Amino acid sequence: MLKIEHISTYYGNIQALKDISISVSEGEIITLIGANGAGKSTTLMSLCGIVPVRSGKITFDGQDITTMTPDKIVSLGISQVPEGRRIFPLLSVKENLDMGAFLRNDKEGIKRDIEYIYTLFPRLAERRNQQGGTLSGGEQQMLAISRALMAKPRLLLLDEPSLGLAPLIVQQIFEIIKKVNEENKTTVFLVEQNANMALKIAHRGYVLETGKITMTDNADKLLSNEDVKKAYLGI
Amino acid sequence: MINLKKIRKAILTAVWFMFLTFPLMVMKVNTIENTVQWRWINLAYIGISAFIFSLFWEDLLKRRDNIASKDKKKSINNKISRKLENKKIRNISLFVLILIVVLFPFIMSMYQTSIITTALMYVVLGLGLNIVVGFGGLLHLGYAAFYAVGAYTYGLLYYHFGLSFWLCLPLGALFSALFGIILGFPILRLRGDYLAIVTLAFGEITKLVLENWNDFSFGPSGIANIPRPMFFGIKLKLAEVTNFTYFIAIGLTILTIIVIKRLESSKIGRAWEAMREDEIACQSMGIDITKAKLTAFSMGAVWAGIMGVLFAAKTTFINPASFTTWESIVILCVVVIGGMGSIPGVIVGALIFILTPEYLRAFSEYRMLIFGLALVIMMIFRPGGIIPKIRKTHQFKVKEVKE
Ligand SMILES: Nc1ncnc2c1ncn2[C@@H]1O[C@H](COP(=O)(O)OP(=O)(O)O)[C@@H](O)[C@H]1O
Ligand SMILES: [Mg+2]
Numbered sequence: 175m176l177k178i179e180h181i182s183t184y185y186g187n188i189q190a191l192k193d194i195s196i197s198v199s200e201g202e203i204i205t206l207i208g209a210n211g212a213g214k215s216t217t218l219m220s221l222c223g224i225v226p227v228r229s230g231k232i233t234f235d236g237q238d239i240t241t242m243t244p245d246k247i248v249s250l251g252i253s254q255v256p257e258g259r260r261i262f263p264l265l266s267v268k269e270n271l272d273m274g275a276f277l278r279n280d281k282e283g284i285k286r287d288i289e290y291i292y293t294l295f296p297r298l299a300e301r302r303n304q305q306g307g308t309l310s311g312g313e314q315q316m317l318a319i320s321r322a323l324m325a326k327p328r329l330l331l332l333d334e335p336s337l338g339l340a341p342l343i344v345q346q347i348f349e350i351i352k353k354v355n356e357e358n359k360t361t362v363f364l365v366e367q368n369a370n371m372a373l374k375i376a377h378r379g380y381v382l383e384t385g386k387i388t389m390t391d392n393a394d395k396l397l398s399n400e401d402v403k404k405a406y407l408g409i
Numbered sequence: 410m411i412n413l414k415k416i417r418k419a420i421l422t423a424v425w426f427m428f429l430t431f432p433l434m435v436m437k438v439n440t441i442e443n444t445v446q447w448r449w450i451n452l453a454y455i456g457i458s459a460f461i462f463s464l465f466w467e468d469l470l471k472r473r474d475n476i477a478s479k480d481k482k483k484s485i486n487n488k489i490s491r492k493l494e495n496k497k498i499r500n501i502s503l504f505v506l507i508l509i510v511v512l513f514p515f516i517m518s519m520y521q522t523s524i525i526t527t528a529l530m531y532v533v534l535g536l537g538l539n540i541v542v543g544f545g546g547l548l549h550l551g552y553a554a555f556y557a558v559g560a561y562t563y564g565l566l567y568y569h570f571g572l573s574f575w576l577c578l579p580l581g582a583l584f585s586a587l588f589g590i591i592l593g594f595p596i597l598r599l600r601g602d603y604l605a606i607v608t609l610a611f612g613e614i615t616k617l618v619l620e621n622w623n624d625f626s627f628g629p630s631g632i633a634n635i636p637r638p639m640f641f642g643i644k645l646k647l648a649e650v651t652n653f654t655y656f657i658a659i660g661l662t663i664l665t666i667i668v669i670k671r672l673e674s675s676k677i678g679r680a681w682e683a684m685r686e687d688e689i690a691c692q693s694m695g696i697d698i699t700k701a702k703l704t705a706f707s708m709g710a711v712w713a714g715i716m717g718v719l720f721a722a723k724t725t726f727i728n729p730a731s732f733t734t735w736e737s738i739v740i741l742c743v744v745v746i747g748g749m750g751s752i753p754g755v756i757v758g759a760l761i762f763i764l765t766p767e768y769l770r771a772f773s774e775y776r777m778l779i780f781g782l783a784l785v786i787m788m789i790f791r792p793g794g795i796i797p798k799i800r801k802t803h804q805f806k807v808k809e810v811k812e
Contacts, residue, residue, distance in 0.1 A: 224692055248695030260690035262683060273683050276676075277695040325695065 175200045175361055176221075176252075176329060181230030181240075183213075183220045190216045192385040193230070198329070203355050203362040205372040205393065207406055208382035214365040215257050217382070218333050221363075222254050223247045234329070249277050253327035257334050259318040263307025267298055270306050270317055274324030284324070291320040294350060312343035319347070323354065329361045330354070336368040344368065348375050369406035373397045381406075419463040426459035427452055433778065473790050510659060514652040522655050524767050526723065529658040530716050531759040533665045535743035536752065537712025540669065542741065543750035543798070544678060545705035546685025548605040551592075551612025552740050555585045555710040557619060557732035559717020564632040564727050565625075574638040574722045578715060585714025589707035597702055600688070612737050619729040631728025635721050654723050661719065665712055669752060672708065681705055746787055748794025757795050 176198040183191040190213045198204045208214050219225040221232060223244040232240045239247055248254075253274075262270050271291060275284045292299035295316045301309060306317060315335055322330060332351065336344040352375045355362050366372035373379055373393045381389040381402065389402070396402050434455055437446040514522040534556065541549045559581035566572040566580065596607050619626045626632075637650045638657060645653055672678050680701040683691040692698055721727050739762070747758020766776055791797070 222693065224689065243697065243699075244692040245695045245697040248693065253695075254693040256689055256693055260687050260693075262686035262690060264686060265682070273679065273694050276679065276683070322693070 175235060176363070177231075177233045178217075178221065179231045179233075181220060181227045181232060183216055183225055184228050185216075185225075190385055191220065194382075194385075194387055196380055196387070198361060198363055200328075200361055201355075201359050202378065203352070203364060203376045205364040205366055205376035205379045206382055207366050207369040207372055207379060209406075210367060211384075212382045213385045214367075214382055215333055216385075218254060218256075218331050218363075218365055221247075221331065222252065245277075248325060251326070251328035252331065253322040253325040253329075254331040255318045255322045255333060255335065258337065259311075259314045261306040261309075261314050261317050261321065263305065265306055266303050267306060267309070267317060268302045270321050271324050274321035277325060283326075287324055287326070291323065294353070295320060312339050312347070315339060315343075315347060316350075319350070323360075327360060329363060332362065332364045334365060334367060336366060336371060344371060348372075351375060369402065370397075415464060415467075419460045422463035423456045423460040427456045430455050430778075434775075469790070514655050519648055519651050522651050523723075524764065526651075526655045526658045527767075528760050528763040529655075529662050530719060530723075531740065531743055531763045532662050532756050533658075533712050533716050534740045535747060535755040535759045536665050536669055537709050537716075538740050539709075539744050539750065539752070539755050540672070540681075540712075541705050541709035542744050543755075544673065544681040544685065545702070545709075546681075547702070547705060548601065548608070549706075549709070550605050550609040550734070550737055550741065551615070552608075552709070552713060553732045553734070553736035554592075554612045554615035555588060555713035556717045556720070556736065557615055557729070558585045558588045558710075559714035560721040560727045560731070561619065561626060561632075561717070562714065563718040563721040564635055567635055568632055574636065574718065577718050581714040581718035582711045583714070585710040585717070586707040588714075589710030590703050593703040593706040597699055609734065609737075612732075612734055616729050616732055616734075619732070626729070629728055629730070631726060631730075632721075633726045635725045635727065637725060638722050654719070657719065661715060666752060666756075673752070677701065677704055742784070746784070746794060748797045751794060751796050751798035754794045754796035754798065761795070 176196075178194060178196040180193050180195055181191060182189060182193055194213075194217060196204070196206070196217075206214055206217060216225060220227045223239070223242050223246075227240055230240070231238065234247075234250055234252065237250070239250065242250075262273060265273065268288070271288055272284070275287070278284055292302070297313055298316055298320060301313065306314065309317060319330075319332070319335065335347055335351070339347070348371055351362060351364065354360050364372055364376060373396055376393040379391065379393045379396045380387050381396070389396070389399070391399070397407075431452070434451040435448050437448060438444075439446060513525065517525075534552070537555075538549065538552045541547050541552070562581040562584045563572075563574065563577040566577055572580070592608070592611055596604055599607055620629050622628070637645070638654060639645070640649075640653055680691070680696045683694060683696055684698060684701045684705075688698060691701070720731070724731075743759045743762050744755055745758075746762060747756070748754025766773070766780075769776075769779070772779060787795075
């Protein structure tokens with residue numbers, strides 16, 4: 175479905191990504207794990223067209239999206255939950271969700287999907303008229319994911335959904351990510367520092383170290399890999 | 410309520426204010442006779458008012474906090490808007506308003522009509538800038554440049570080709586919008602302070618070009634004898650044309666309100682809203698941020714262009730001095746004081762902001778002082794503006810599922 179082939183990305187003269195290749199097939203949960211500053215967010219931003227790629231090629235369903243603008247990429251069915259959630263703080267929960275459906279025109283479908291979101295996250299239903307900025311961290315993360323889902327993506331990109339959240343909430347959120355993947359066949363590309371949690375729900379994983387992919391394997395194999403254990407699982 | 414400590418504090422404040430305003434309020438230099446006039450009585454006024462004001466300052470602040478924390482349903486805004494929901498009351502007040510608007514120029518003097526026309530022009534200018542600043546969240550300090558583009562469009566097209574006011578009205582809008590796009594491109598990546606600085610420079614550059622490019626714009630001497638609007642090809646007498654201009658201003662104001670209301674609830678309006686809140690998130694929603702920014706600038710510029718044409722026609726004379734940075738600041742103040750993003754707020758803001766100085770001509774010497782004071786007090790007591798933007802809250806109930 176998604177193929178990233180040998181991409182390199184620079185911030186000015188500093189190379190943040192070095193010859194990265196990742197492939198994602200339909201229906202999978204893929205995780206990209208790595209330490210802080212490894213280039214995980216940069217990978218997602220390059221993929222979404224927000225940060226330009228200097229060399230290499232990205233294709234989605236065989237279509238070259240390397241130099242496409244972010245809005246075109248979203249319209250193809252790739253939607254991103256950016257790092258740090260970035261919900262619209264002054265808009266209500268409901269308006270945030272509406273904003274997620276910006277490119278859609280099917281009013282009935284949007285209404286139905288909002289109801290689906292509310293069953294997925296009953297907490298958001300209770301707070302539908304509350305301003306986004308006044309939600310707790312966990313609720314904001316739920317909102318950010320829901321907002322991305324409102325675009326009816328085929329590929330959902332998540333940038334560190336566990337960031338700054340209590341373990342219990344992280345657990346909840348990851349369960350829902352898994353549920354969305356299973357129920358809607360949404361392909362998920364999950365970027366995480368919390369390798370343990372991410373590898374538990376993912377099918378396959380990639381390990382990123384200072385801009386380079388150093389390892390890739392099935393998730394359970396990575397979980398039991400000695401190097402990964404030492405570096406990312408703290409065992 | 411009032412104790413010794415408070416009184417002491419108030420006295421200190423009063424003394425401080427007397428000291429602070431001394432050069433401005435007490436000394437008056439007569440440059441002709443080379444004498445200094447000492448107006449000690451002013452010092453007493455300042456002292457007494459500062460004393461009283463500071464005595465009640467804390468109570469005022471407390472009251473503000475009380476009001477803010479109280480149930481919102483009790484606030485004045487809501488009372489008014491709920492009254493207006495009543496159809497009968499709404500129809501009556503609408504009828505009265507229309508009656509006043511229509512009869513105004515026939516009852517009042519030409520001078521009054523002219524002042525109101527100016528105020529209406531600022532309503533439109535404020536609403537236009539509100540698109541950029543209020544909806545789009547882009548701080549724009551060079552808005553007067555677009556105003557100048559409109560005015561010079563009419564001035565120059567009349568001078569060279571004899572084009573009429575009515576033809577120039579859409580042309581002014583068009584040129585202004587183009588100018589908005591031209592400015593938009595280089596600043597696409599800028600935000601916040603940087604954007605403010607660049608737009609400020611843009612306004613200043615426009616003025617300097619108009620001042621110095623004599624062959625094109627006739628420099629500081631400007632363009633004179635621009636014709637007033639004609640009524641279906643008929644030239645009107647001065648009194649008639651003043652009324653006519655007033656009605657044109659009314660018409661354009663209504664048009665602006667309708668168009669901007671439409672824009673606000675349209676798709677592009679929502680894109681602006683998202684852009685104002687968070688640019689990266691906005692892009693992740695599939696919103697084309699380049700398009701959103703450029704449309705905000707050009708849609709904002711359109712109204713300045715139209716008003717520029719009307720301004721040229723109203724005053725019959727234009728020169729660069731009418732389009733200074735101060736002009737941009739005044740329009741920005743109208744938006745901020747009225748209530749950023751709030752259409753009724755901007756309307757009321759413009760009327761108050763432009764009309765008050767006109768009717769307080771007696772105090773014209775202290776205009777800036779009163780101005781500044783009013784701004785500071787405003788920002789403390791009504792930080793959202795006179796009529797803050799009311800965020801729509803959508804209510805819809807989940808149907809109960811029967812088991
Ligand atoms: N906007 C930026 N400008 C310059 N350098 C950046 C920028 N964003 C990230 N970087 C650098 O790129 C590298 C990768 O960052 P990032 O992708 O955010 O890492 P991660 O998400 O894995 O923590 C880091 O060294 C970081 O300092
Ligand atoms: Mg990151």
